[in-house]
Amino acid sequence: MNPSEYLRKLETTMLSDSLSHNLRLLDTIWNGSADLIVTKFCLGGISCAMLSCEGMVSSAMLSQMVLQPIHSIRQSFPDGDALLSHLSTHLILSADRKLLRNFAEISQSVSAGFVIFLADGASEALAAAVQGFLSRTITQPDGEQNIYGAKEGFTENLPTNLSLLRRRMKSPLLTMQMCTAGSVSRTSLCICYLQDRASKELVAAIRRRLEHLPLETILSSDYVRQFLEEDDCHLFHSVGTTERPDVLCSKLLEGRIAVLIDGTPFALVLPQLFWEMFQTLDDYNVPTAYATLIRLLKYAAFLAALLLPAVYLAIAVWHPELLNQTLLRILSDAEQNAPFSLAAELLGVLFMFEVVREAGIRLPKAVGGAVSIVGGLIIGDAAVNSGLVSTPVLTVAALSVTAGFVLPDLHSVMSLLRPILILAASACGLSGIAVLSVMVLLNLCAAEIYRFPVTAPFAPLKFSRLRDVFVRIGFRSLAQGNFHVSEVRQTHDTNHT
Amino acid sequence: MKRFLAVSAILCTIFLSGCTDIRHRKYADVLAIRTADSDTVSAMLRCDNDKDWISASPDTALLFQPALETAGGIQFSTGHLSLLILQGDSLSPVQQLLRDGWVAPNCPLLLCDPSEDIRSVGDEKLSDQQKAAVENGLLPEIGVGELVGNLESRTGMALLHYHSNNHFSLALHNGTTLLAVLSNDACRGAALLTDRWGDFGFSEISGGLTETILLDSCRIRFRIQQDSENRLIIRTIVRLSLRTGDPALAAQGATRMLQAFFRETATDFGADVCYLEEAARRCGITVPSAQQWREMLRNAAFEILIE
Amino acid sequence: MTRTTPEFSASELSAVLILCRLARFFCCETPYSTQYAAHMLLTGILQAILLIPVFLRKTPYAVPKLTMRILEGFSLVLAADTAADCYRLLTAADAPSPVLTMLLLFAAVFYAVSLPRPAIFRASVFLLAAAILAFALLPLGGLSSARILSLWTSPPAPQGLLSEWTESAELALIPMFAAAQPAASKKAAASWIGARCIALPAIVLFGTMQCGRLRTFHGNPFLLLLARVPLSDALRTDGLWLMLAVACALLACGFFLQSFCGCRLRAPIRRRTIGVSLLFALTILFIIYNVNGGILACAAIALTILQWYRPKEASA
Structure with missing residues (x-):
């Protein structure tokens, strides 16, 4: 059975009321994997189990936000659902909590650093985020050095990268849509854009393409890049990459769409015009x-x-x-x-x-x-x-x-x-x-990408937009009439759809 | 993928069939062509940094390259020719060389006296001496293009640099015969007309004293009219810019030089070597046939007005 | 989703039309003279008059099928003629391996034709910008050596009136584009007329002032102009201009051939293109009068491979 079919099967396999049955099934799914930790205990008279992945959870957070609160339970509960509801509503202090219904969600959440509660008699599981895996600290990106710009670069951790963006763009218009790709790796991807500038049609098209990536795993951004580009025959990339959150913010402000991938510090930006390869942030400093x-x-x-x-x-x-x-x-x-x-x-x-x-x-x-x-x-x-x-x-x-x-x-x-x-x-x-x-x-x-010609705004010629292509005009002039990438998009002939 | 393979296959076929080793060649510095009475041609070549000349006798002037390469045992390129030396009456080799691109239109050329030995005359210094003469206003700048253009003009006569007895001057030639060698004053008058010199200095005697005149620039316009007898009156309006010297003496000297030039070219031979035909047309004068134009120039009155 | 309507902007169409004329200008063998410049101007004015219906038209229209076929066939002849002119220029300039260069040009033209139509239009904008920059630098080397009196030198023979019509024959293709996009075509036609009537005569007059009484050199007056105006003592630019001329010829051939193929944007090239391209190559050879068995053989191989060209359909 190929990974996609296996995943679909897991998605259709729902949790049962019996804790022992669920644990047996999990053991089968995980094939006795050594890093899956199953802790059984009794809470409020109901048998429970706690699942976590070794190395993915923070012991301190687990202790403070989960174990200490749950050990204060003194009352009994009629069934597992009631217990889980009480835990979720009153006790567990983690900000990110969700109820899971099938084994695919459970597997994915455990792999993502959640702790999962299963209770006897409950047909759902409670997941609480207590991630604490080690990752690289924020450092200056090696490949995009700047003299005057910030010294922060993206890391391999997607939430950290999203926070770097959010800190620089404190606007509710900044939208982040999550999706997963990779039939085996189930890598998280995030599509970021400013909703008042990016084309919804383009966002939807990109999302469709990401969701249908014929890849088993995504180990670097270039895996995805080649599927976002329209043709393999072009010498110049029409999807750019950047390691810098400040650069990414500037691109988002021009109406572009970014794709951040968990596990790689390179964000994808599209569309990328040819001239941008000659622009750096220092040009504006x-x-x-x-x-x-x-x-x-x-x-x-x-x-x-x-x-x-x-x-x-x-x-x-x-x-x-x-x-x-x-x-x-x-x-x-x-x-x-x-x-x-x-x-x-x-x-x-x-x-x-x-x-x-x-x-x-x-x-x-x-x-x-x-x-x-x-x-x-x-x-x-x-x-x-x-x-x-x-x-x-x-x-x-x-x-x-x-x-x-x-x-x-x-x-x-x-x-x-x-x-x-x-x-x-x-x-x-x-x-x-x-x-x-x-x-x-x-x-x-x-070369074109989603009807954006890569050679715009020189060809097709938009003379007013050449002010930041061959020369860089002053900021006062630059600030009047900011460039939006949608200006160079080719119109679609609806009569020939 | 197929497209890539196809284009790559075509490109490989093209490139790999055309790859060539660097050609070990020399770069010709001076080329000398001598035409004798019986239409025999001999050619000599000196390459950059070499003292020796390579000689050959091609059947025609245009076959000079294979003949010289065979004699010298090496390929050479004429792209950087600094001097073309001619000896003999006929200038047709020059026209052929220019038309077929063997020499550049700006290549300097020199007509040598038939009695001179080119090997001793055409050393490294000759080209520099010629350039210095042009730079100092002793001779006008004349390239192969200028020569051929004048030969193809209505009067069919042209000026070119002439070397004899270690002395540079100008020769008036009609393509097959050397008509005259101009005097020093006429040569300087020709240089004055072109205004492509760096320093133009001369001396004038006034009241027993010799005064040195140095010019910065010289702008010349022609005004041509016809009198009632259809005789041409050619007014040369000269605007001199002096660096040092008395303006009156400068005017006197310039007038003398220009008059010598017009006398020894237009009046004596009916030669139009300074675009008089074009000036006449600009002034609305119809230029008749070549023979008539030469006669008109011979009979023309030349006036020099110095501003 | 397939776009089938050709899309070009006014600047792109102007660029490609001007480049077509420029390519022929580089290859032209008419000696420069004031009379030639005057004939250029006169022809430009007459052509502007002929284009009045294009300027007046505001809405798209359909070109009759027979007219379209004739214009497409004419495009093939133009493509072949341009390629032949390019070969003559390479030979006149003593360029290395003109035959190999022409083979490379064939490969490049076929590649250009296989791409979606906007590619040639956009590339023309780049090339025209480079040409404008180059022509702006041209007078720098020649200002001091220009002789105004040369403007009154009589040409050896009446020059330019008929040849101007054959060398600006892309005029006939303008209605093809005006049918689909009249507004853009109007501006493009105006730019083309402007270039024809102002820029080219100015270059011819400049060349006339440079060349003096000399009229013949390699048979190509532009090469003579370049020989007279090196950029400096250290740098001659003839070879670099040759690059521009070949690039213009390549784009012009590609444009004409695409017009002949009747290529719509992103539509696949049909197999009839094989016969078309063979016809193109044979026409060139006929025009050159210099049939070289090697060229024919290599062109035939290239054409056979061409049938594999299938541009991808546009994605959603």
């Missing part, structure tokens, strides 16, 4: 002119990272007349003794950079420094001194890779496209680069 300069620098860095090696190759091999004589002489002298073709050199150097980079990520921090030494000194310096690689090639490749570090979100695209552009340049020169660049541009322009 510095003077306008400097922010504009940095923004333009990023665009230039993107083009340099993508095109510099290919353009260098095309010019050096096919179009040397584009360079001035002095530069040409330097390059020509450097390449005279190189044993490999320029294309092979460039591809080899870029390959080595990727290898070193990947090694730097995977290695333990203790030996991470060795990667720098090996990569920089041994490979770079020795390769040049031995004449295997020429200095201009190494310089160009290093410039290109360094420029790529300015935009970590686009690293995968750049790493993929660089070698292809180099091959095109070696075959067809600058014309080949032009053709391939247009193909990449077409791929970008074809």
Whole structure:
């Protein structure tokens, strides 16, 4: 039986009045799992059992909010339902209490850190939240550093993440809808949006898609991201991620929808427009002119990272007349003794950079420094001194890779496209680069997510909304007429539904 | 997925069939083409940083590259040619080289005296000397494009730099014959007309004293009229901007140079090398056939007005 | 839910129409002269007059089926002609491996056609912005070397009046788009006329001032203009302009071919496109007069693979 069918069966299996029957069934469902703790006792003359998951509940909270109150019971109760009702209404101090009716709910609640009360003669169970599992503290996100912004980032705990959002957006308009996904993992997801700005139709569409995810487990946000995007063939993501609650709040204010996933610190934001990959929160913490300069620098860095090696190759091999004589002489002298073709050199150097980079990520921090030494000194310096690689090639490749570090979100695209552009340049020169660049541009322009073109507001052109794309205008102007992402959504032709 | 495979297959076919090694080539610095009487052509090439010349005798001027590459045993590129030297009467190789893109329109060129040995003349300094002469207003800036454009104009004559006995001047050429070598004053007058120099200095004698004149800029306009006998009256209105020197002496010197230029080109040969035809058209004068235009220029009266 | 109505904004349609004209402009071999600029302006005014019905129309209308078929067939010819012009430009500019570049162009054009229609329109906006930036920088290198008297140089032969009509033939396709979206098409047509009557003649006049009496160089006057106006002593830009020209030609071919295929937004390309594309390739080869067996073979392979292109339907 597959997990979905099993889950459906559990959902239809209701609690019975008999405590022993319920416990036997639970034992069967959990297969004698060692972390399920079953405590039997008698309360008010009725046999009861308390279920909890080891490591998921806080002993202190359990003691203070549950055990101490229930031990003050002196009276008797006619049946289990009455007992549970009394516990829920008068004794248990946990803020989050609910009644459970089937074994699926019980299993899920126990796994989520609830303590479950079963009573003989009761056809329902009482769940009380006393979570106390250990999780990572709130720290600065590694991947989205900022100089002037807050130093808090999301963690793997969904309620903590929701609290980070709620603290920054104390508005009742901020809506959080919970759902679960993953037929085995039953991971909790939360759809967050501002109800006066986000399209209800879009929220419903996203919810439908999340609820029908054909995944057994969700271990990271990218599992979900790929199903929210409309096409696998697009090079650029139309669903963004962020680790920062402040960034997420700014996106929600523009009418976007966020999906937070339990167990991963990356929130998904959709729709993501292409230009947002060049925006950081620091852009809004510095003077306008400097922010504009940095923004333009990023665009230039993107083009340099993508095109510099290919353009260098095309010019050096096919179009040397584009360079001035002095530069040409330097390059020509450097390449005279190189044993490999320029294309092979460039591809080899870029390959080595990727290898070193990947090694730097995977290695333990203790030996991470060795990667720098090996990569920089041994490979770079020795390769040049031995004449295997020429200095201009190494310089160009290093410039290109360094420029790529300015935009970590686009690293995968750049790493993929660089070698292809180099091959095109070696075959067809600058014309080949032009053709391939247009193909990449077409791929970008074809990307849409829920009828939001990724290239908006530049294409389709909304001139007034370009004020935060290539430049960053002053805050006084920016504050007048805030950008709502719904402005760029393509209209739907109802006649052709 | 199929689409990706299809596009990848096509791209791989294209790229892998076209991958090329870096071409070990040299970059030509100076190219010399010599045409002799019996239509034989010889070509010589000096590459950047080399002292030696590579020589060959192609069948036609356009075949210079394969001939020189065979003689030199190396590929070369003419994209950075700093000087094109010609020797001989015919300028047709230049027109062919330009049309087929072997030389850039801005490439400087030099006509050498037939008695000179190009190997000794065409050293590294020649190109720099020529640039310095242009920069100092001794010669106008003339590239291959300018030359070919004038040869294709109505009068079919053009000016080009001329080198003889270690001296630079201007030659008037009609494509097949060297017509005249201009005097120093005429050369400077031609340079004055183009206003593409850095420093234009000259000396004038006044009252037994030599005074140095330095010009900042020179703007020239032509006003052309026809008198009752259909004779052209070409007024050259010159606006000089002086850096140092007496304005009267500057005007005197400029007038002398321009008069020498017009006399030695338009009056003596009916040559239109400074866009007089265009100026006439702008002034509403109908330009007749080439022969008539040359006659009109020969008979034209030139007036120089200095502002 | 499938959208079947083509959607483009005025700016997108303007961009693609202007790029089509720009692509032909780069490839044109008419020498620059004042007369050519005047003919351009005159033709633009006449074309503006012809477009008056488009400007006056306010509501969508249906183009008769036969007219639509004729216009679609004309689009194929335009696509092939543009591709042939591009090949000529690559050959004239001594670009490396023109045949390989054309094969790559074919692959790119087929890819463009397989995408939903808005992709080409949106990409045109990007490319037009790049072109405007490039043309804004062009005079920087040429202001000092411009010679105003050159504007009165007589051209070697009467230039431009007939060729202007053939090179701005995308005019005939405007009614196709005006049928569905008259408001956007009006603005697009106005922008196209503006570019034709102001920007292009200005570039031609600038080129005339730069080139002086020189009229022939590689047969392509734009290359001559570039040769006369390097951006600086350190940097020549001919190769970079060639990139722009090839990119414009690619988008123009894609646009024309999509118009020929009668592609509606997100509708699957039918198998008749195989025959269509074969026709496209053969037309190019015929126009180029330079049938290369390799091109034909590779084009046939590409076309066979094309039948696997099936753009996905729009999701709800």
